Amino acid sequence: MNHRAARRHAVSLLALLAALLLAVAGPAVQGHTSAGSARQAAAPPVTVTFRTVPAVPGVRLVFAGAALVTGADGTVSYTGARTAAPQSLRLLDTSIDTPDARYRFTRWAGQRDPDQTFRPRVDGLPLRADYTVTAGFTVQYPVTASFTDQHGTPLDRSLISAVEVRGSDARVTDLSVTGTTWLDGVQPVFRDSRLTPVPVDYTLRSLVYDGAQLADAGRQGFRPGTDRHLTFTGNFHDLTVTAHDALFGSATGDEATVTGPGGKVRAVALGPDHTAVLTHLPRGRYTVEVKAAGGSTSPREIQLSQAVTADVTVISRADVLLLGGVALLLVGLPIAVRLGLRRRARRTAAGPGSDTGARHATPDTGARHGSAGPRGPGAPAESAPTQRSEQPGEAREAEETPTKPSRPGATAR
Template sequence: MIANRTWRVVGLVVIAMVATSVQSAPAAAGPLSVRQAAFDTPVPSLSDPPIVSDAPIPAADLTKPPHPTKPGDAPTQDPTASPTIPTDPPTIPTDPPTIPTDPPTIPTDPPTIPTDPPTFPTDPPTFPGEEPTPTPGQSDGEIPRGGALGPTRRAPQSRPGARTTPRVQPRTTLRPRMSASQAAGKAHPRRKPWPITLTLKTVPALPGVRFTFDGQSLVTGANGTTSYTGQHDFAGHRLSIVSDSVITADKRHQFYRWAGQRDPNQAFSRTVSGLPLRSNYVVTAAFTVQKPVLPRVVRQDGTALDPTEVQSITARSDTGAMVDLPLSQPTWLDEVRPTFHHSVLAAQPVSYSLQSVMVRGTNVVDAGRQRFQPAATSSPTFTTQFHDLVITGHDAIFKTKLGTSATVTFPDGGKQTVPLNAEHTAKLTNLPRGKYKVTIEAGRGIVGAQQFSLSKDKTADLIVITALDMAILLGLLLSIAVGLLVIGRQHWRRLATRPRREHNLVLPREKILT
């Protein structure tokens, strides 16, 4: 590879020397003489300096066109001269090229890193049709120095007769941010303002419901709808409901939630903000329908319970809310509640479960077993649990009926004393279920109290220990003690009169032998 490059260099040197010889040859020499001289000239070495001819150019040659000065151009020849073909072969150098053996020098100094911070252009922008203003120290036609353009350079000079129209430089225009008030009053830059309609609807359809939209009052018609029309803008608007409670002849409607208000966090608030006016849309105000409910309480046999005996009635809705139902006046309960599921607004009936009916401090119903819906009835009937109690007493030994009166302690701590009839019994009817305590009076007899839970009809039979029972009991104990004493005395007497037995003594063997 190195040898090929060396021979190419040698060939170029030979061609350059031939061209120099042709230029320095006299004009009398023809083409053959020039070429012969080129072949006869010895080939210089790479280390010899170039040969420059000092021979003057003949006057006859001044009229001819000059020879080419670029390497590779052929010399100009006379068209009338006949071509001459050289016969001698060119001389080819036979010395081998000299190959440098010194290793290349590698710089060891580290590269210099510029530490100056980049310079950013501070000149004002140039608009089309304006000449750039030169800064101090800047000459005309010089482009301002900038961190991104590098060193200062001269601007291209226009040629005579060329067009001098300035080139339009591309630039980006940043639009300033507008406030909400400016956006509300600013029209579309390429369109004319067009009207936008906001429709307000109530569910269920209620006439006379009042709203305010940006301070403007709106009232629903007979179909429960109203609307607001304004110009298209990009501002946020404010909607409020004024009539959050509407009462009709037999029902009451209470505001519950919005639908279509854009912001889900404002679904249950009375005021909604940030409503747009960019396209027509509908906002729905959903109301809960309430109905007056007055319950009726009966016993198991269907007889009505005196309202004065009922202390309180409590029910739980399907949402977990606890409500009280007094018997003295109707109570407004939710009949239908709006639900919003999968972007669909629907009306769902509300159901309630009876939790307690308190009578004399005890609950006479099972919690959650009786349910009702105000949409189905406005006077639900609740069945309570009342039972009968029969009180009597008898002698502990002879089982005879005893007792003159009985005292009953109710679950709320109240006490009631009832007399016993000729059969020594007393019957209490329609007692609320619960825990009771009963005692009776039977003269000087001893009577124990009885406690029980009344969940069905029950007979409380108490045991009375009379004085006769006490005497019989004591006599029995005394006879038992005397019997034990007699039996024990006879046993000890038999032991004392029994003869003693003599026991034969066994002497040791050693004493017998002696």
């Protein structure tokens, strides 16, 4: 009995100890379990914000399988449970057209992977913390153009062959002469780790009218979006053509030929006053020639930047004859003078005795041979002296040498 009673008493003590242990440890274990469940239930969700630059409403995209659409401010958000699984983002609307603007997707910012900057789909996006992804759009605006001169008179569009504008982004774009052209007005630019919408400004680069360049590069500018209807101005001036004789200065000429920029040729008849006026010519460099009966001209080049008179010099037939006579006189007179001087020099070298020597060569030839008188009957006859022509020098020598008188009583031998 005593042994059984001791065993019961021991079991009762063990039960009492177990009850005490449960009473002490139970609330602590339950509190720890409740705290873990509370912390797990209190973990905040992750929010990813998507925005467009500039703000574009109605842009559709898909993220983590959820379809999203941007609001009036161009933003939309996704909120979901935190997860380590990578997510995908896909832009459904890469272009949106409205009557007043066109939006074209250009690039992302905040997409983490730089290799996916310009793709409409981005993979591997995290969902562990809040962040923002930005989609940049280029905005195009419609522009139309009209063309006038400096006085506001509309130009003939059929004569306009080219219109070019240059943007602040250094791109050159052709404008439609008669229709509408869509130009980039806003571009997303990555600055300071974010996308910023930057407006694009333009200047008129080229305006070709009837072969002439009317544009002053960089002087006429505009901004699409603000300026929807453009007016470009070109300068036009009058050209007066006249001609005068080169030597006499009198008005002359029958027809003028004017070659303008681009090689276009205009022929116009000169009036009774030998003058013609070409009105409303586009500015530029011109070549003017004048045709005259029996005359010739050399082309004259002028720069038409204001009203100009082109006076062309004409060399007429009378000018040619007069110039030819003067030239002949200038060339022939020295030759005639030289020939006269040579002839006079020859006469001087011959001397004045060439005429008088011949007159003194014939009288009393017998005295030169020593004949004193008539011969006797028995005297032998002498042969006649041999006649020869005297040279001019001999005649002069005979004239200058005095004849010696014959001695008295001398006889011929």
